[in-house]
Amino acid sequence: MTLSPEQRQPQRSRVHNSGSSHNLRVSMPSPKKSPAILREVSPTPPVTQPSLAPVAEQATLWAAPARRLWLCIYLPGLPHQAVRDTNAKEAMAVFEDKEGVRRILLADKEARAAGVVPGLAVNAALALLPTLRLQERSLQRERQALETLATWAEQFTSFVSIEAPDILLLEIAGSLKLFGGLSSLRQSIATGLDERSFGGLLSIAPTPLAATWLAKAGRRACIQEEADLAGALSELPMRCLGWPGSVNESLSGMGVTHVGDALRLPREGFARRFGAARLLELDRALGRLPDPRQSHRTPERFCSEYELSEEASASDLLLNVCQELLIELERFLLTRQLSVQRVLFSFFHLKEPATHLILGCVQAGRNIEHWFDLLKIKFDELELSAPVIVIRLRSGQSQALTARTSKFSFNDTGRQQSEPIAHLVERIGARIGDESIHGVRTVAEHRPQYAWMPADPAEVAVPSYWCEERQRRPLWLLPEPRQLHLEQGAPVYQGALKLLGRPERLETGWWDGDGIARDYYVAVNPAGIHIWIYQDRRSKGAWYLHGIFG
Amino acid sequence: MADTLEKLLQNPRLWRGRDQAGNSNWQGLPSGYPKLDRHLPGGGWPQRALTEILLEHYGMGELQLLMPALARLSKPEDHEVSDEAGWIAWIAPPFQPYPPALLQWGINLSRILIVRPRQESETLWSAEQALSSGNCAAVLIWLDALDDYSSRRLQLAAEKGQSWAIAFRPLAALSQSSAAALRIQLISGEKGTDLGILKSRGGRPVVLRDYAG
Numbered sequence: 018m019t020l021s022p023e024q025r026q027p028q029r030s031r032v033h034n035s036g037s038s039h040n041l042r043v044s045m046p047s048p049k050k051s052p053a054i055l056r057e058v059s060p061t062p063p064v065t066q067p068s069l070a071p072v073a074e075q076a077t078l079w080a081a082p083a084r085r086l087w088l089c090i091y092l093p094g095l096p097h098q099a100v101r102d103t104n105a106k107e108a109m110a111v112f113e114d115k116e117g118v119r120r121i122l123l124a125d126k127e128a129r130a131a132g133v134v135p136g137l138a139v140n141a142a143l144a145l146l147p148t149l150r151l152q153e154r155s156l157q158r159e160r161q162a163l164e165t166l167a168t169w170a171e172q173f174t175s176f177v178s179i180e181a182p183d184i185l186l187l188e189i190a191g192s193l194k195l196f197g198g199l200s201s202l203r204q205s206i207a208t209g210l211d212e213r214s215f216g217g218l219l220s221i222a223p224t225p226l227a228a229t230w231l232a233k234a235g236r237r238a239c240i241q242e243e244a245d246l247a248g249a250l251s252e253l254p255m256r257c258l259g260w261p262g263s264v265n266e267s268l269s270g271m272g273v274t275h276v277g278d279a280l281r282l283p284r285e286g287f288a289r290r291f292g293a294a295r296l297l298e299l300d301r302a303l304g305r306l307p308d309p310r311q312s313h314r315t316p317e318r319f320c321s322e323y324e325l326s327e328e329a330s331a332s333d334l335l336l337n338v339c340q341e342l343l344i345e346l347e348r349f350l351l352t353r354q355l356s357v358q359r360v361l362f363s364f365f366h367l368k369e370p371a372t373h374l375i376l377g378c379v380q381a382g383r384n385i386e387h388w389f390d391l392l393k394i395k396f397d398e399l400e401l402s403a404p405v406i407v408i409r410l411r412s413g414q415s416q417a418l419t420a421r422t423s424k425f426s427f428n429d430t431g432r433q434q435s436e437p438i439a440h441l442v443e444r445i446g447a448r449i450g451d452e453s454i455h456g457v458r459t460v461a462e463h464r465p466q467y468a469w470m471p472a473d474p475a476e477v478a479v480p481s482y483w484c485e486e487r488q489r490r491p492l493w494l495l496p497e498p499r500q501l502h503l504e505q506g507a508p509v510y511q512g513a514l515k516l517l518g519r520p521e522r523l524e525t526g527w528w529d530g531d532g533i534a535r536d537y538y539v540a541v542n543p544a545g546i547h548i549w550i551y552q553d554r555r556s557k558g559a560w561y562l563h564g565i566f567g
Numbered sequence: 568m569a570d571t572l573e574k575l576l577q578n579p580r581l582w583r584g585r586d587q588a589g590n591s592n593w594q595g596l597p598s599g600y601p602k603l604d605r606h607l608p609g610g611g612w613p614q615r616a617l618t619e620i621l622l623e624h625y626g627m628g629e630l631q632l633l634m635p636a637l638a639r640l641s642k643p644e645d646h647e648v649s650d651e652a653g654w655i656a657w658i659a660p661p662f663q664p665y666p667p668a669l670l671q672w673g674i675n676l677s678r679i680l681i682v683r684p685r686q687e688s689e690t691l692w693s694a695e696q697a698l699s700s701g702n703c704a705a706v707l708i709w710l711d712a713l714d715d716y717s718s719r720r721l722q723l724a725a726e727k728g729q730s731w732a733i734a735f736r737p738l739a740a741l742s743q744s745s746a747a748a749l750r751i752q753l754i755s756g757e758k759g760t761d762l763g764i765l766k767s768r769g770g771r772p773v774v775l776r777d778y779a780g
Contacts, residue, residue, distance in 0.1 A: 567630035
């Protein structure tokens with residue numbers, strides 16, 4: 018009896034490990050075609066043994082590997098998708114320039130109807146269909162489109178992997194519950210792809226390679242158990258594996274046209290003939306080996322551009338575009354649970370330098386309605402030097418969204434609490450200037466003019482210091498003390514003043530060059546206005562008005 | 568007979584004076600001056616409406632008149648519930664409102680918002696924003712000119728945001744009509760400041776000598 022690498026483990030460890038899915042898989046070969054490659058290993062150590070040995074060990078070490086499920090999105094039409102112009106109606110084809118020979122890579126439906134098929138020379142295609150619109154393939158734009166799609170796909174799972182050039186892999190085992198099961202998740206992804214008019218092929222399998230191969234073969238498969246993998250993969254033609262043509266040719270020369278045929282070959286001979294890497298690839302596809310993938314890292318900052326079809330300066334149109342960009346930003350932030358405090362709009366002109374518009378917001382948010390309100394206010398004041406051709410929106414530093422739970426209350430006062438105060442502050446600040454709106458706080462300081470400071474209204478209330486003894490202070494303070502006229506040596510303010518009570522002497526601040534030496538009095542004038550005046554003890558007893566009690 | 572009377576009472580065009588003010592849900596905000604409260608319908612300042620205060624000079628006691636009520640508004644009884652409520656906006660004040668004195672009057676300083684617009688039109692705009700936002704319990708506005716149309720807008724904004732608008736205006740505005748629910752004027756009297764109620768929705772005009780005394 019020959020032993021598979023796994024079976025060559027010490028017996029004790031097998032018994033110990035008998036419950037693991039790995040051994041289960043070995044003991045339960047697929048009902049259709051058993052992967053004979055497992056069994057027919059020659060007793061002599063195979064060439065690939067160094068690389069195969071870890072398989073057994075790892076299998077023992079994996080106590081309980083998390084169940085994974087991969088959804089593969091295969092986008093065969095991506096080259097066409099990336100360069101197409103949604104407004105154009107004519108038949109269109111994408112060509113590729115290979116060593117000076119330009120050949121059709123992809124053609125749309127109408128072009129195909131006219132006989133334009135992939136592989137045709139461009140001149141021949143034009144002869145067939147003179148109105149054919151030709152676009153050169155742009156790998157850069159394909160990559161961009163794929164990244165955009167990956168960013169979009171992040172709403173379904175936290176793990177999206179870009180497998181260049183036209184494949185996205187989503188790990189969805191963790192998302193099933195949230196999206197209400199496999200079929201509903203698959204449905205929402207498919208719907209989303211349709212909305213973005215990406216004709217994608219979806220397939221689901223427990224390993225990333227298996228999902229990819231199934232999708233490339235055009236199977237809308239949905240395999241959930243690793244045990245079913247071998248059976249499903251066996252039916253796939255070898256070409257979906259994406260192996261080089263020479264390998265495929267020699268395989269078909271041996272009569273190996275399907276994956277199942279390859280799985281029946283002896284491991285040793287297969288590895289010697291086609292390289293250990295290919296054998297490992299098969300192992301990974303069947304889940305016998307781990308297949309780590311790199312997760313797509315979307316940029317932390319949002320940056321998106323909108324190119325207008327022609328120069329425009331109508332503010333309605335520009336605002337509409339800005340709103341579109343903001344909606345995109347909101348989607349970006351929503352999928353990442355982020356918020357931003359600052360966004361930058363750039364309006365590019367054809368001949369003038371770009372006009373920039375920065376919107377800032379006290380409370381980091383992601384609610385675009387608020388951003389749009391701010392934008393409208395600022396936009397009115399913005400002077401565009403020339404018509405705009407491109408609008409770009411970039412977000413500033415983003416931060417994790419801090420959600421606040423609102424308290425449930427029975428005794429609702431009825432006051433509508435639709436928006437936080439910060440929104441009001443920003444709206445007013447956007448129109449009249451941020452410096453013109455502020456809160457206040459007190460400062461522990463005896464000099465009256467320094468005893469307070471403007472404060473940020475959105476900041477959390479800090480306890481105000483007011484430790485002075487309760488001397489009466491006026492509600493109005495004059496920004497600068499106003500010198501009072503003297504009549505017969507006594508100060509007057511709209512009539513003769515009567516001093517009330519005893520003076521309060523403030524003599525302080527000598528250490529910073531702005532010291533005061535004043536005697537403050539409360540005085541009342543004939544009209545009954547109570548004012549706060551002082552006699553400056555330094556400048557020959559001049560009298561000043563400093564506050565009004567109001 | 569009773570039937571006819573009932574019909575008549577249900578006619579919204581019939582002015583029913585004090586009764587209507589008393590029986591509606593118009594609960595006034597106590598002003599802190601019992602003498603004044605007695606003459607205000609609802610027993611206090613009208614909430615969710617525009618109040619106009621006409622004065623000859625700044626400093627005639629117009630702020631002291633409001634302070635007890637504002638202190639009450641800025642300190643909601645239940646802090647946890649009214650997280651965002653109770654802001655008091657000062658729009659275009661003629662001098663600097665002095666925080667230590669506000670503190671002495673019991674105002675919660677962390678609920679004060681001071682706005683200094685550059686133009687009169689911005690004053691009205693800011694006031695309307697503050698009133699209708701639903702954040703501000705009271706909005707104090709200093710204005711030289713306020714036409715009928717603008718006062719109506721302020722009144723509507725106050726209703727929308729359930730806020731109390733207080734406009735300070737010069738005595739010259741006496742002859743102009745206004746949509747305010749309450750108009751009062753401050754005159755210096757022999758003993759302290761006299762307060763004249765010029766117009767009061769659901770109340771009667773009256774002059775109070777030395778309202779604080």
